[in-house]
Amino acid sequence: MNTDGNEGNESRQQDGYCHVALRVGVAGSGGSVLETVPARTVGPCIYELTGSPGMVEGCAAGDVLKIDADGVFQVERRGPNLCVQAFGEPPFAAESLDSLVSAFAPLGGLVEAPADRRFIVVTVSAAAGFPAVEAVMETWAAGVGVLVEWGFSNVFGPDGEPLNWWQEPGAGPGVVADTGGCLGV
Numbered sequence: 277m278n279t280d281g282n283e284g285n286e287s288r289q290q291d292g293y294c295h296v297a298l299r300v301g302v303a304g305s306g307g308s309v310l311e312t313v314p315a316r317t318v319g320p321c322i323y324e325l326t327g328s329p330g331m332v333e334g335c336a337a338g339d340v341l342k343i344d345a346d347g348v349f350q351v352e353r354r355g356p357n358l359c360v361q362a363f364g365e366p367p368f369a370a371e372s373l374d375s376l377v378s379a380f381a382p383l384g385g386l387v388e389a390p391a392d393r394r395f396i397v398v399t400v401s402a403a404a405g406f407p408a409v410e411a412v413m414e415t416w417a418a419g420v421g422v423l424v425e426w427g428f429s430n431v432f433g434p435d436g437e438p439l440n441w442w443q444e445p446g447a448g449p450g451v452v453a454d455t456g457g458c459l460g461v
Contacts, residue, residue, distance in 0.1 A: 292317040296325075298332045299347035310347045322352060328359040328399040330390070333429040335359065337386075337399045354430075354441040358409060360398040362417070362426035368393040372420040379412045402442040 294317055297310040311331050315323035321342055328337045335341060338355020364372070368389065373396060377387045385400035400409055417424040433439050 293326065294323070296323050296341075296343055297347045298329060298335070298341075298343065298349055300331045308346055315341075324355070327388070328357065328397050329429070330361060330388075330395045330397040333361075336430045339430070354444075356401050356403065357399050358402050358404075358406075358431065358442075359429045360400065360409065360413060360426060361429045362396040362398070362413070362424055363394070364396075364420065365423040368396060368420065368422065372416075372422070375419070376412075376416050379416055383408055383412065385409075385412075 294315055295312045296315045297312055300309040300311050303309050311329050313325055313329050313332070314327040315325050318324050318340055321344065322340060323343060324340045325335060325337050329335065335349065335351060336355060336357040336359035338357045339351055340353040340355070341349040342352050343349045362368075362376075370393070373387065373389055373393055376396060376398070380387050380398060380400060383400050383404040385398050385404070387396060387398050389396045398409075398413075413426050417426060430441075431439060
């Protein structure tokens with residue numbers, strides 16, 4: 277039994293590592309659509325993502341989130357990473373995934389996809405620079421042979437304006453204070 281107030285939002289593993297459910301949106305039935313993402317428990321309802329989401333927007337691996345029981349989250353502290361999400365129609369071939377892995381290797385990027393390759397998610401340090409990341413993505417997208425939509429999922433706010441978190445002094449790894457309580461609980 278989970279006694280830390282996170283029922284329904286977290287599956288526990290050892291050493292504070294777990295999986296959390298983040299809200300992607302709302303289904304036609306009115307229920308939440310959730311994506312499960314690996315994380316590390318930092319405090320009550322507070323988690324550091326250890327993987328970037330493939331469908332949820334607004335966060336990346338290394339970010340610390342306060343998450344309520346419905347999967348709605350608030351970024352408490354930004355980590356150092358950009359999250360790039362790519363969607364292909366039809367799904368990407370294994371060779372396309374492999375070529376993107378090779379293209380991001382010099383930038384230290386991590387490229388992941390589910391087994392059906394319906395989307396690809398890239399986690400790469402913001403220090404690699406937007407021009408370098410965009411060049412890799414544009415070159416790759418032009419050569420994959422499927423319709424590709426890609427974008428940064430943690431760079432722009434709901435209004436389309438840049439969040440500019442990567443320009444803030446002290447952006448990236450740091451200490452998170454326990455703010456107590458969960459949103460919406």
